[in-house]
Amino acid sequence: MSDKVKSSAEMWDNRFAGEKFAYGKEPNVWLAERISEISPPAKNKALIPADGEGRNAVWCARLGWNAEVFDLSAQGKIKCEMLAVEHGVSVDYNVADLRNLQIPRKQFDLIAFSWFHTPSELRKEKFPMFITALKKGGHLITEGYHKTQMPLDSGGPKSMDLLWDLDEVLEEFLDALPGEVKIEHAAVTSTILDESDLHTGLARVVRLHLRRI
């Protein structure tokens, strides 16, 4: 592991070290709203990238999804396992860096993630893989902070490069498989977050729901 990646993993490990769950134990509201509308899965596979302490993956598992996570944080994995035990479910959690991942094509019925902010160069290189990793009919659902979040204090990275522009991020996903991605929802919106001390109050977010057709 390079020093840069190690220090980033250490940063997230420190954030997830306490007993408290940094972003709460409940799923992200946007993800939960959209995933609830998808017909109940029969042994269907969900990938929840960068799920930290596993709140979204555990919630998916409670609904019956076979939920997998990858995330940099070994401490996040420990917390995810605790939350899974609390709910009597299991999640397959892989401690890994997006940089080194190659996800095979057509593997997942659902890929969903919240607040996964990477340097734009890495996002452009790797996020299109989330589209190709979907089976036909599969859903990609995500929420990230918009660039207009910069002056607000309701969470998110204080870096314009890491924050999202709707058109840019949408184009990256659509270009992954031209003509094979349907936009179910794509918007920048203002919302009131109530996830934890770190994500509370008025926020500017990008919400996407795409479908591979």
Ligand SMILES: C[S@@+](CC[C@H](N)C(=O)[O-])C[C@H]1O[C@@H](n2cnc3c(N)ncnc32)[C@H](O)[C@@H]1O
């Ligand atoms: C703000 S937290 C969000 C956690 C979770 N999605 C949630 O909403 O509760 C960002 C997460 O991204 C993970 N992460 C950041 N860069 C990563 C990378 N290159 N590869 C894998 N995970 C990464 C961190 O370890 C952290 O868990």
